[in-house]
Amino acid sequence: MKVKRILKWSRRALLVALILAFLWGFIAYWASTNDCDRKTALVNPMKAIVYCEYGSPDVLKFEDVEKPVPTDNQVLIKVRAASLNALDVYLIRDTWFGRLIFGLRKPKDTRLGRDVAGQVEAVGKNLAAAGQFKPGDEVFGICRGALAEYACASERALVMKPPSVPFEQAASVPLAGLTALQGLREGKIQPGQKVLINGATGGVGTFAVQIAKSFGAEVTAVCSTRNVELVRSIGADHVIDYTKEDFTKSDQRYDVIFDNVCNHSFSERRRVLTTKGICVLAGMGGAGVKEGQAIGRIAGNLFTARGLSSFTDQKFAQYMTKMSKQDLIMLGDLIQAGKLRPVIERTYKLSDAADALRYLDKGHARGKVVIAVE
Numbered sequence: 001m002k003v004k005r006i007l008k009w010s011r012r013a014l015l016v017a018l019i020l021a022f023l024w025g026f027i028a029y030w031a032s033t034n035d036c037d038r039k040t041a042l043v044n045p046m047k048a049i050v051y052c053e054y055g056s057p058d059v060l061k062f063e064d065v066e067k068p069v070p071t072d073n074q075v076l077i078k079v080r081a082a083s084l085n086a087l088d089v090y091l092i093r094d095t096w097f098g099r100l101i102f103g104l105r106k107p108k109d110t111r112l113g114r115d116v117a118g119q120v121e122a123v124g125k126n127l128a129a130a131g132q133f134k135p136g137d138e139v140f141g142i143c144r145g146a147l148a149e150y151a152c153a154s155e156r157a158l159v160m161k162p163p164s165v166p167f168e169q170a171a172s173v174p175l176a177g178l179t180a181l182q183g184l185r186e187g188k189i190q191p192g193q194k195v196l197i198n199g200a201t202g203g204v205g206t207f208a209v210q211i212a213k214s215f216g217a218e219v220t221a222v223c224s225t226r227n228v229e230l231v232r233s234i235g236a237d238h239v240i241d242y243t244k245e246d247f248t249k250s251d252q253r254y255d256v257i258f259d260n261v262c263n264h265s266f267s268e269r270r271r272v273l274t275t276k277g278i279c280v281l282a283g284m285g286g287a288g289v290k291e292g293q294a295i296g297r298i299a300g301n302l303f304t305a306r307g308l309s310s311f312t313d314q315k316f317a318q319y320m321t322k323m324s325k326q327d328l329i330m331l332g333d334l335i336q337a338g339k340l341r342p343v344i345e346r347t348y349k350l351s352d353a354a355d356a357l358r359y360l361d362k363g364h365a366r367g368k369v370v371i372a373v374e
């Protein structure tokens with residue numbers, strides 16, 4: 001009798017919980033909106049790229065929006081150049097995963113672009129007091145909404161641009177350059193080591209090849225036929241054309257695999273690692289990777305490669321790129337010294353940013369796609 005009553009009440013509690021969860025989901029869905037529908041007059045208009053809905057690059061609009069105002073710890077930048085990353089494609093894509101993070105019904109943040117280079121226009125109160133940046137300084141770094149005439153960035157995410165480095169080159173560096181540098185450090189790269197870079201000709205790969213060379217490594221680059229000459233020109237010692245040869249089937253062994261694609265299994269990559277080799281799981285194949293493929297590769301990385309590597313001497317390392325002023329200054333100095341050459345395949349105008357993202361979305365950009373802001 002007592003058990004029957006408990007079962008009855010548990011069923012009721014479960015039903016109430018389900019109804020509440022459904023209501024919460026419904027309210028959260030309709031409440032998650034953005035500022036696109038607000039039609040108040042603009043006080044200080046500027047041009048920017050905005051996206052009000054999820055979708056393909058066709059959802060990008062070139063519009064007048066309110067010029068941002070820096071907080072006490074921010075810098076207002078007059079943007080001279082920005083660059084696109086695979087991240088920008090993932091942000092606008094309509095995926096259930098993206099909706100859970102960036103807004104259920106509509107994207108909460110409607111501004112796009114992370115990598116920025118430009119001139120300081122105004123400095124927040126606290127930074128001005130500390131004398132950190134001043135109007136006119138030329139800077140580069142990471143912010144939100146770089147695809148605009150003006151953007152605000154935290155002081156922690158900005159460094160001075162080396163004077164001889166053009167704005168377009170500086171803007172091509174932050175996310176891709178930091179990802180390459182920090183990933184190679186995850187691989188504990190040493191001079192003389194054999195390093196393989198899978199996905200060597202995209203934004204991250206072109207930096208990774210050159211940075212690995214500057215560490216004194218012997219670099220093998222994996223790319224498609226049309227990019228063989230490009231990777232040679234930036235210093236790769238050996239090139240594997242993935243349309244003709246599978247690097248996991250060769251007899252060569254590598255101390256570090258820097259994997260931008262992760263399109264091989266755990267055991268295939270172990271086969272070509274040295275006994276204490278490290279495979280750095282940097283990415284999933286760039287802007288062109290489709291949702292199903294990406295989820296499969298993330299799951300493979302997390303549950304198989306990373307998990308099983310705790311039982312072997314060969315390691316599979318995963319990492320998230322972190323903003324580091326020191327690293328960004330180092331990359332800027334390498335460019336200034338002529339030891340690192342950003343590969344910029346195409347430069348678009350701000351008004352043509354949708355075309356630029358459409359190009360990146362195809363998944364075969366060579367190096368970086370840059371937006372020059374007049």
Ligand SMILES: NC(=O)c1ccc[n+]([C@@H]2O[C@H](COP(=O)([O-])OP(=O)(O)OC[C@H]3O[C@@H](n4cnc5c(N)ncnc54)[C@H](OP(=O)(O)O)[C@@H]3O)[C@@H](O)[C@H]2O)c1
Pocket residue numbers: 085086087175176179198199200201202203204205222223224225227242260261263281282283284285286287288319320321360363364365366367
């Ligand atoms: N870990 C982090 O915190 C972090 C930070 C930033 C970026 N990432 C990730 O890093 C990855 C690379 O980013 P990206 O900006 O370099 O992307 P990207 O510019 O779109 O480049 C992707 C590259 O992948 C190559 N590729 C595609 N299929 C390939 C295959 N089967 N074998 C070898 N290469 C292949 C393409 O070369 P071809 O044209 O020759 O095919 C292209 O050059 C992305 O997945 C991104 O999400 C990770």
